[in-house]
Amino acid sequence: MRRRKSGIARRTPLKIATAAGIALAATLAATAGATAEPDAPSPRSGADSTQHVEYFTGPAGHPRHTEVPAPDPLTTKERKAAADDGTVVPIVQNGPVGSKADVVFVGDGYTASQQGDFHADVRTKWAEVSAVEPYASYKNLFNVWAVDAHSRQSGVSGDPTSDVRKDTALGSAFYCDGIERLLCVDTNKVEAYASKAADPDLVIVLSNSTKYGGAGYNDITSPSGYDGIATASSDNEQSSQVVVHETGHSLGKLADEYVYEEYGTYTGAEPWESNISKLTAAQLTAQKKKWYRWIGQSSPDGGTRRRVRGRRLLPARPVPPDGQLDHAHPRPGVQLTRT
Numbered sequence: 646m647r648r649r650k651s652g653i654a655r656r657t658p659l660k661i662a663t664a665a666g667i668a669l670a671a672t673l674a675a676t677a678g679a680t681a682e683p684d685a686p687s688p689r690s691g692a693d694s695t696q697h698v699e700y701f702t703g704p705a706g707h708p709r710h711t712e713v714p715a716p717d718p719l720t721t722k723e724r725k726a727a728a729d730d731g732t733v734v735p736i737v738q739n740g741p742v743g744s745k746a747d748v749v750f751v752g753d754g755y756t757a758s759q760q761g762d763f764h765a766d767v768r769t770k771w772a773e774v775s776a777v778e779p780y781a782s783y784k785n786l787f788n789v790w791a792v793d794a795h796s797r798q799s800g801v802s803g804d805p806t807s808d809v810r811k812d813t814a815l816g817s818a819f820y821c822d823g824i825e826r827l828l829c830v831d832t833n834k835v836e837a838y839a840s841k842a843a844d845p846d847l848v849i850v851l852s853n854s855t856k857y858g859g860a861g862y863n864d865i866t867s868p869s870g871y872d873g874i875a876t877a878s879s880d881n882e883q884s885s886q887v888v889v890h891e892t893g894h895s896l897g898k899l900a901d902e903y904v905y906e907e908y909g910t911y912t913g914a915e916p917w918e919s920n921i922s923k924l925t926a927a928q929l930t931a932q933k934k935k936w937y938r939w940i941g942q943s944s945p946d947g948g949t950r951r952r953v954r955g956r957r958l959l960p961a962r963p964v965p966p967d968g969q970l971d972h973a974h975p976r977p978g979v980q981l982t983r984t
């Protein structure tokens with residue numbers, strides 16, 4: 646699908662489609678007809694900058710956030726190597742490019758002779774991701790592509806231990822910034838490969854590994870049009886839930902819904918994300934904002950959709966306690982904490 650190419654879309658309140666009952670579907674509907682805007686700057690890079698990443702320490706844990714060093718810009722040689730490498734292989738086709746959300750998987754840690762394994766892993770991973778709502782109900786809105794990247798060595802760095810180093814096309818590595826389950830990647834190399842696909846909306850790096858891990862680079866706005874990159878280990882089913890969670894941010898434009906008491910209480914302007922609000926249930930209903938249509942209805946995670954008190958994750962700094970944020974729209978892969 647054609648989408649806005651700047652970060653503006655991420656901070657603009659989404660128009661909730663009248664027929665769609667799920668935020669992700671609303672996003673797809675709202676962005677489907679958007680016209681392209683001038684290209685956004687390249688993803689941040691350079692030795693003096695950092696990237697914000699989200700990760701999980703284990704399948705049952707809450708997401709955490711940290712800053713990791715940004716990769717250096719690609720050299721001419723690296724750019725050429727990526728350009729000369731990699732074939733784009735269709736995995737699932739539900740319609741012409743541009744008419745659907747195009748999911749692009751890029752493989753890392755697969756040698757030239759393992760590309761068949763990569764394609765099989767893409768099918769498996771997509772099956773695991775799309776088994777989760779809202780993907781399950783909207784499967785036919787997606788095309789899925791595999792972009793081959795030939796790594797010199799099989800497997801990825803940091804698997805199983807921190808001293809393991811592998812020469813791979815995208816530089817996937819566990820123990821990123823010393824955190825075992827944080828699976829980082831060179832996002833500039835990812836861009837070089839993902840941009841081979843015609844219209845990438847969602848980019849997932851599959852790192853050839855059985856070890857649990859992943860990462861969400863949700864602050865990236867790519868020149869190719871996608872917002873954010875999710876990484877996951879290819880042969881670990883639990884890692885698929887990392888992808889589901891991170892694409893809730895990058896594609897669904899949804900905020901986290903869990904509580905870190907140390908962040909204090911949000912006191913800023915009405916958030917742009919469609920699943921959180923400062924308004925009460927009565928105000929949402931009166932003003933016909935956000936999830937007002939579903940207040941009082943049963944929720945896919947059990948219980949009743951209603952006003953739920955909680956606190957937004959505030960990644961920057963704590964704010965003084967004063968009035969709470971209300972949010973009640975569950976999303977896939979997110980632990981909704983009700984207080």
Ligand SMILES: [Zn+2]
Binds near residue numbers: 699890901
């Ligand atoms: Zn999150």
